[in-house]
Amino acid sequence: MIETKKYGNDEITINWKPSLCCRSKICRNNLPEVFNSSENPWINAGTVDTKRITDQIDKCPSKALSYTYDTKI
Numbered sequence: 001m002i003e004t005k006k007y008g009n010d011e012i013t014i015n016w017k018p019s020l021c022c023r024s025k026i027c028r029n030n031l032p033e034v035f036n037s038s039e040n041p042w043i044n045a046g047t048v049d050t051k052r053i054t055d056q057i058d059k060c061p062s063k064a065l066s067y068t069y070d071t072k073i
């Protein structure tokens with residue numbers, strides 16, 4: 001089983017698989033408010049609009065990043 005780390009805000013859960021991450025820094029360069037490897041945790045999903053986050057996650061070249069919507073019933 002591949003290790004998956006989870007981060008979230010009120011709308012989504014971001015899943016990150018470190019072993020798949022090729023450290024391209026695409027996410028960090030394009031959206032440093034959310035993806036900042038100098039911070040701990042390195043993903044802070046509470047700072048910008050969720051759509052901007054999901055758009056950036058969709059551009060992750062290795063698919064190390066993914067997300068699920070947290071629906072409330």
Ligand code: SF4
Pocket residue numbers: 020021022023024025026027028059060061062063064065
């Ligand atoms: S874009 Fe994906 S592969 Fe590149 S550093 Fe971010 S998480 Fe890792």
